[in-house]
Structures are given as structure tokens and as C-alpha cells.
Amino acid sequence: MKMHFKSLVCLAVLSTPVFAAQHPDPLPSWNDGATKSAIVEFVETVTTKGSDNYVPAEDRIAVFDNDGTLWAEKPMYFQLFFTLDRIKDLAPKHPEWKTEEPFASVLKGDIKAALPHGEEGLLKMVMATHAGMNSVEFEEMVQAWVKNAKHPITKRPLTEMIYQPMLEVLDFLRDNDFKTYIVSGGGADFMRPWTEEVYGISPEYVIGSEIETEFAYTSNGIEIQRLPNVAHINDKAGKVIGIHKRLGRQPIAAFGNSDGDLQMMQWTTQQEGVTFGLYVHHTDEGREWKYDRNSSVGRLDKGLDEAKKEGWTIADMKNDWKVIYPN
């Protein structure tokens, strides 16, 4: 068949937008390159019917850390902002806090003096603010707080300190019939009131740390009382235990940013078949924060070595991401 040059030009002009409409870029906030390609290729590989590496839709499970992976975690975990705000709210009911550390320092506004009371001090603050009410009261408390909470440095609402490129990964996976779970060291009940609106992740897809609860018949009907005891710490090996308890099987993709996600990444990628592990590497001092091996919050040290050794994907925030936060 003979074809005139003009026809060829017409075809070329026409075919580009047609193709783009059929295959819009699923990750528009990611720069083209190896990282973006790795994500896209993984999804194509496991969703291509007839391929040896095809994974049926019901087995497509992806897990995401939250702090530092889906939203920021500097200068400290955002759940700690909630804890500090709640201490101020509750102070009138606790006159003893004026002299009891770490509460006294918090009430004086001296956070730096409050934090070095270590894990015990932190636990004291969390229990004083996360227990002693029923589940509905706690949910409403978190909802009210998160609506107005702003980041102390950027002044953005905390719920807008989320990573646009990662929102696109969540959407891309869900569009390909993946179930997307949050697997965070943060409290499950602290995240559930807002993850649907912020990430499109409904409460039953949230796995996190838990405090003990107790069933009670009250004059208002059945209530679930929150008790000041830790039931499960969903960090490091606890993430694997948490996923196993909740899902009864292994995810095929894991996304994290710190050593706290290492065991979950190892467990996900040690299976037969195609799996995917990705670390978000905080390399962007200008637009976000730059930290890894020596950071107290979100330390990525052993994980970085393991990622290189195992060939996991590393998302370099500065070079791979066109934008950090949503517009």
C-alpha cells in the first residue's frame, strides 16, 4: 500500500493524543526514569493475563507505612502533635500535671524538655490522652483535632502534608484491583477517622498500634472503653505480626521509608513470584526534609543497605518527584 507523507503526518498527529487518552500517565508527579518505570512495570507484570507472573486480583495486596511514606514526619510524628494538644486541653482536669513530668514541660510549652523523658515519658503522655474514654469519643476527638491541625513550620494543614506522588501510587494500584493497606507504627484508631478522606483508605484497611479495649454495657448501650495499656506495637517485626493477624497472608508489594519498615519489606519480598519493595528516601532539603542514617525520627540505615543488596526500588524524593504536596 502506498501512503502519502501527508497521511503519515496526519496519523502521527492523531495517534499521539488518542494513545494518551487510552493510556494516561498513571504517575504524573513522578519524573520519568528508573523509579517510575519500576513501579509501572511491576503493576503491568502482575496484571498481564496469561503471563507467568500474573497475580489474580484477590491476591493483589499492597502495604504502605504512613509516617514518612504517605505523609511527612518532621519535626516529629504528627500523632505527637495530637498528644501535646490533648495534654493542654486536658490540663484543667489534671492539676497534678503542673509538677509532673513530662506534662509540666509540655504545659510550659517546652517540648524539648518534655521529650527526653524517653519511651516511658512518651507512653505516659500517650496513655493520658488516648485512653480513659470510649471509642466513639476518641474518634470524634481525633476528627475535630485533625480538621484544624496545622504544621508548625509549613503552616499547611497536616492532612495536606501528604505526598502527591504517593497518592498517585495508591490510585494506580487500586485502579489495578490492588487492595491498599496502611501498616503504620501510629495508632490504628488515630488514623482511621481521616484516612478515607485523605488517602481513600477506609478504616478496615488500616493496621496500626493498639491499646487494650474493653466491652461495656452502659446506659447509652454498648460502648468500647479505651484502657491505658498497650496491646500491640505495630513497628519493625510488629508490622509483620500485625499484617499476619489481620490479613492471614503476605502482601506482594510494600512501601516504607525507615528501618521500622524493614521486616515488612523483607517478608513481602522473600516470597516466590514477582514482588515489589520501595523505600521513599528523604533527600529533599529544599522542598521537604533530608535525612536517613542518623535521624532519630524515621531512621533509614539498615534498610538502605538492605534495599541496595536486595534490589528494592529507592524513590529519591528530590530527583524522582516533580512535586511533594498536592496543590
Place this chain on the structure above:
Amino acid sequence: MKMHFKSLVCLAVLSTPVFAAQHPDPLPSWNDGATKSAIVEFVETVTTKGSDNYVPAEDRIAVFDNDGTLWAEKPMYFQLFFTLDRIKDLAPKHPEWKTEEPFASVLKGDIKAALPHGEEGLLKMVMATHAGMNSVEFEEMVQAWVKNAKHPITKRPLTEMIYQPMLEVLDFLRDNDFKTYIVSGGGADFMRPWTEEVYGISPEYVIGSEIETEFAYTSNGIEIQRLPNVAHINDKAGKVIGIHKRLGRQPIAAFGNSDGDLQMMQWTTQQEGVTFGLYVHHTDEGREWKYDRNSSVGRLDKGLDEAKKEGWTIADMKNDWKVIYPN
């Protein structure tokens, strides 16, 4: 318009199958009547857009007890058959069981003598058979066992001792965008290996009792070791705690058959808005079993009173179900 009788007959003949094709009976194994209507009307009510009682798809969560609600539970819970079979399998490794109760009676084939050792004896048997291996080994063990396990009286495979009418309810709800969860007193890890194939319920939709587990790095990679300690008993109030831990919110429909489901039914139906509670009542001595207030397994006593008081639906197995088991 004038219409000949023959045309009317044609219309009548034609219209029945056309209507049936558009609205096939979602519950063909249920006899027409108040129970079937109540199920259909509930689903229609919460899925009718624009209605005051419309529930968005993401909030359509239904919970189902397993033993006695989705499959039979007589003459004893089927997980106990597994436990007894495992004791026989493991006996060569445990010479001490020859003289240690309740194992000694089990090995002599005298189940009646083994069971009266009470909760402590039962726990001993469960821990001896459900712990001491890793999660993958346990899964494979259950899979291998369930494939061949037969009911001692009916001789049917245990996985066919399931209730056809309830399978239809599961399908009907899922066709209407409900998420269907199992919430059972049985072990979560005992159910997960077969619920997908048997009920169309994948592992992450199974909430059950749990034993403690431990993360371990081994020469085969990461393993989850099963420890001989109870972590959660998912019965009575424990069902409410289990649902809250896992889903972070209340279901809008609950299906059970015993007093063990009562708190879950109360919690589900105490909310604002349209909710649904259904008790399967074992009334069919001929085709299944007949028991309620005085049964040691699957006792339905307080629940039956509460169901009548609260207006929950009671499925009368003998009169409401055309068939019990699938063909």
C-alpha cells in the same frame, strides 16, 4: 386501544420470563415469606439511591458467625474434629500422652471421656495441636486436613456441611457491594485456608480467635511462630472487640445463631439508621438438627428472647429453607 385476548396471553407469557431475567430471585433456596422478604427489603432499603436510608457502598459491612450460621456445628464444633485428628497424628511424638488426660482418652477413641475435662482440657488439646509450628506449616496442615475431613454422621465432606441458603445471602449481599466478614469464635488461622473456596471469603475478611505469634529470622527466611498462649477469644463480647480492632467501625448487618453472637447483634443494631440482625434457628430435626435453649453447643437462649424483643429476623430452618446443604 383495543387488545385481543390472544395478544394479552402473549404479553403475559412473554412478560414473566423477561421480568425474571431482569430480577432473578436472589434467594432461590428460601421459601417465600416474612424471613426472605425481610432480607430482601433490608438490602433494597440501604441500596436505593436517594432514599433517606441509603448507605454508601463503603459502609455496607455485614458480619457472619461461622459455626451453626454458615456451616453445621453438631455433634461438636468441626475445629474439634481437626484437634482430635491432629492428636492422633502427633501421638508418636508424644509418648507421654498415653497416660495424660485428655490425650489418653482421645487416643483410646473415647471422645466422651476426653471432653469433660472442661475448658482447661480443651485448651490443652488446642494448644498441643495449633501451636509449635510456623504459620505456613499450620496453614498447610489445615488445608490437607479439610480436603479429606468427613462428617461422622452424614459422611459428607465437612466443607459441604454448609448452608446453601446462607451462601445465597452472602452472594446477594456482595452483589450489592457489601463486604462480608466472618466473625467466629473459631480460630482465624483455622478458617482462612478454606473460606475463599467454600464461601468466597478471602483470608483478610476472617475475624476469629487468635493465639500468640512471634516473628523469627530463620535459615529459611522470616517465619511466624505459633505460641501456645491465647491472644484473643472471639466470642460473645470478644466479637465486638474483634470487629472494632479489625474494622474500626460497626457493621450494619449481623447474622448469628447462638448466644455467642448476642453482643455482636446488639452492637450492630443499636446504631442510628437501618440495620439488620438475623438469627438462624435450628428447628429441623429431620434435615439438620433441632436445638436452642438447652444445647451445650450453639445455645440460643438469651439471644432468642432478645431477638423477639428487638424485632430481629429469625430464620426458621425447617420452614424457611427449601434445602439445607448445596447439591
